[in-house]
Amino acid sequence: PEFNDGPNLLLLDPTKMDPLLEHVNGVDVRNDSLVIKYPGLYYVYTNIQFKPVSDRPPKDFLHQNFFVYVQKVLYLDPSSYGNLLMVAHTACDNCVNDQDISFVGGNFYLEAGERIQVCSLSLGVVEFRKESTYLGLMMLASGSKETEL
16 A cells, blocks of 8 residues: 555545446536535435555555545635545454455535545555445535524
8 A cells, every 4th residue: 555645545436337226416426526506404424445455464554544534625716625434444453354344424515616525645555446445425404504403
């Protein structure tokens, strides 16, 4: 695995959606994020499969803790973002085939134009399989201000 100080976005492929399992309504799917079309209260969730790509045990890695963040990118200032959710995994010291699946979700008020993205601070620790690593959301209530919900 490679570790760096900057975020590595988990990329989506909107051209390969399964119409029987996946649908989009009120959200634009980009290759790096979900863009909110309507303000409201949303349940945002992600499932991440941690599986470091290496023949060495994790005790030899620079870091043994892997983090993935679900972030909200503000529509007024795309350079400004906040972490909504965090998924963490601590690798088994001597396991060469260490893997774990983590699900996390929460309710958040989102404005139209805001983007939801998933990023990791390390490359090569997340298994990108649509059955085990994904991002989703659903609107629970609509409204232009948090007080209207």
